[in-house]
Amino acid sequence: MKILGIETSCDETAAAIVEDGKHILSNIVYSQEKVHSDFGGVVPELASREHVKRIDSIVRKAVLSSGLTYKSIDGIAVTQGPGLIGSLLVGISFAKALSLSLSKPIVGVNHILAHLYAPELEFSIKYPALGLIVSGGHTSIYYVEGVMKYTRLARTRDDAAGEILDKIAKYLSLGYPGGPIIDKIAKNGDPTRYKFTIPKMSDHSKDFSFSGIKSAALRIIRREGKDLNIPDFVASFQNIIVEYLVSNLFSFAEEYKPKSIILAGGVSRNSQLRKAIEEKAKKRGLKYYLPSPLLCTDNAAMIGGMGYHYFQNNDFLSFDYPPFSRFEPKGFRQKRQ
Ligand code: KG4
Ligand code: ZN
Numbered sequence: 001m002k003i004l005g006i007e008t009s010c011d012e013t014a015a016a017i018v019e020d021g022k023h024i025l026s027n028i029v030y031s032q033e034k035v036h037s038d039f040g041g042v043v044p045e046l047a048s049r050e051h052v053k054r055i056d057s058i059v060r061k062a063v064l065s066s067g068l069t070y071k072s073i074d075g076i077a078v079t080q081g082p083g084l085i086g087s088l089l090v091g092i093s094f095a096k097a098l099s100l101s102l103s104k105p106i107v108g109v110n111h112i113l114a115h116l117y118a119p120e121l122e123f124s125i126k127y128p129a130l131g132l133i134v135s136g137g138h139t140s141i142y143y144v145e146g147v148m149k150y151t152r153l154a155r156t157r158d159d160a161a162g163e164i165l166d167k168i169a170k171y172l173s174l175g176y177p178g179g180p181i182i183d184k185i186a187k188n189g190d191p192t193r194y195k196f197t198i199p200k201m202s203d204h205s206k207d208f209s210f211s212g213i214k215s216a217a218l219r220i221i222r223r224e225g226k227d228l229n230i231p232d233f234v235a236s237f238q239n240i241i242v243e244y245l246v247s248n249l250f251s252f253a254e255e256y257k258p259k260s261i262i263l264a265g266g267v268s269r270n271s272q273l274r275k276a277i278e279e280k281a282k283k284r285g286l287k288y289y290l291p292s293p294l295l296c297t298d299n300a301a302m303i304g305g306m307g308y309h310y311f312q313n314n315d316f317l318s319f320d321y322p323p324f325s326r327f328e329p330k331g332f333r334q335k336r337q
Pocket of ligand 2 (some may be wrong): 115135161215265297298
């Protein structure tokens with residue numbers, strides 16, 4: 001089954017063709033980074049406008065470069081949420097129009113769960129797995145018993161990890177998006193120079209909270225003023241975020257005894273995070289799956305790939321079903337606290 005995946009939940013306009021949920025025939029991503037960089041973050045209104053401008057050519061490119069024609073596609077999978085409503089509406093409306101004009105069935109895919117699915121496109125995953133999704137909008141840990149069997153164990157209660165990397169980089173005028181810039185600069189810094197501590201939740205939950213680290217970072221920046229050593233500071237800041245993510249993830253690993261660790265989302269491109277996960281997983285004899293960079297950040301191959309399983313479950317998108325901006329419960333279970 002050849003599925004056209006369409007993704008427009010944030011600032012990437014993306015389309016891909018994936019066969020049987022596994023084989024990527026094409027994967028086209030247009031990043032709007034340049035459009036938003038002057039603002040130091042995604043401007044929702046500009047993102048929607050940019051999607052409108054690009055979506056037709058990006059989808060056409062994905063179909064052409066796969067060697068298929070529109071007629072030979074078996075179905076369409078589109079990101080239904082969560083994400084920016086205006087951006088989602090562009091992808092969904094385009095996908096619905098295509099579905100009507102080509103008489104092809106359509107499914108609406110959950111963006112977060114699709115991130116967790118992305119490593120399936122490159123690896124044969126040993127389940128059960130623990131999945132860490134860490135991006136500009138989300139930071140959560142899932143227990144994954146198999147494809148479409150997800151239980152959320154922890155989430156962030158405030159900012160996402162990528163969000164605070166981007167915000168602090170913006171505050172220091174380092175550029176946008178901040179995550180990859182901090183990753184690069186941190187390589188030349190001393191991560192022990194500035195002191196941060198891992199937050200502890202008052203209710204002993206292993207949910208994340210990044211706002212305390214962000215406030216501590218701002219206090220240090222203001223205190224040090226011109227004396228702030230940027231490489232040492234960003235190395236220390238990145239280091240505490242990585243330590244925090246990894247310590248919660250592996251503390252769940254102790255409890256749930258998974259066979260493997262899955263990493264997903266834009267921040268999973270981070271070199272220190274990848275290294276830390278690799279080291280810890282090896283030490284504990286766990287398999288680990290680190291997707292290649294294009295499959296970490298927002299892409300449509302993960303939507304087309306996961307869409308296949310929605311088709312298998314006959315989970316079609318009804319034409320009056322709207323996008324959703326926040327996480328929606330279909331396809332996952334929340335652990336009882
Ligand atoms: O998954 P994604 O493309 O979009 C969202 O759904 O948010 O993730 C984007 C996030 C941004 O916050 C960006 O700064 C971060 O991923 N990011 C990185 C790196 N590359 C991208 N963060 C740390 N290190 C990187 N190398
Ligand atoms: Zn994403």
